[in-house]
Amino acid sequence: MTKVLVLYFSKRGNTQKMARLMARGVESIDGCEAMLRTVESDLPDAEKPNDVVVCEQDMIDCDAILLGSPSYFGNMASPLKRFIDSTGNLWFSGAMEGKPAGVFATASSLHGGQETTLINMMIPLLHFGMVIVGLPYSEKSLLYTQSGGSPYGATHWAEMESNRSIDHNEKQLCLAQGKRIAEFAKKLRTT
Template identity: 70%
Template sequence: MTQVLVLYYSKRGNTKKMARLIARGVESVDGCQAVLRTVESSVEDYQATDPIISESDMQQCDALVLGSPAYFGNMAADLKSFIDTTGNLWFSGAMEGKPAGVFTSGSSLHGGQETTLLSMMIPLLHYGMLVMGLPYSEKSLLYTKSGGSPYGPSHWTEFESKRPIDADEKQLCLALGKRIASCAHRLKPTEG
């Protein structure tokens, strides 16, 4: 079974909803399984509904999709804090050659979603991963009036963080999951 790790941080639940859509996209590919994980949080009342990430989760995955809310045009400190502990994954080459992608949510339409996506790509490139985005053959990229870019899915939550994920944003999440899973499945060596 090809395992795609969907690792995210979500303070208000919007990025978690996207993670679940991406997981559905992953699992739409025969022979692929989504593994949902989150990170430790510095927020006292943070309630993790998915298991906390471990280094072995990273080593065992065949692909990684990383998600975070957009905080000042950058990934959340809690996600960055975890990444900063993974130097031995970088040093050992454990992540090299695995497909990867990114996703984000943010409360203002032009509040740094694309720079957040780019900031999450940097450690993936340092790991030696194969960073993938979304092609314009995904028609939702052409018609979205809210979130989404060729760098990865994004969701515009509005200021109160209550705007639901719309049809285009949903389709882009599903598409990224499917795209990453398909690539990982093709790259995984066959047993026997």
């Protein structure tokens, strides 16, 4: 079974909803399993996680990773960054090298730093030696989205009160990204 770690932090539940869509995309590929994981938070007013909290072994055991976060000033949320910063021995050992990786994000405003958050999340994955997999423009929702999505990864515009639902194009991009990373992981695992 090809395992894709869908690792996220969600303060208001929007990034979690995206993670669940990513997991559905992953599991639409025969022989692929999504490992849905989150991180502990010390941020005020963050919702309690109801998914399993990630451990370093999950990173080792996966064949690919999808990393998701709300955008905080164009960067990933500190709870997710804190976990990534604690995995230096994975970098040192090369445990993540060659595995495909993708990123996804949410933000409160339409121009709230989603793309810089995606790029900033790619940096530690590149340091791990992972292979970044984006979304190609053959995904037609990239051409028609008026809210979230980019070739760097799926995004969602949640609005200021975090009450805007994931729209059709955003949903399609999440499903497509999960499917795409699973296909890459499966191909790399069999070579």
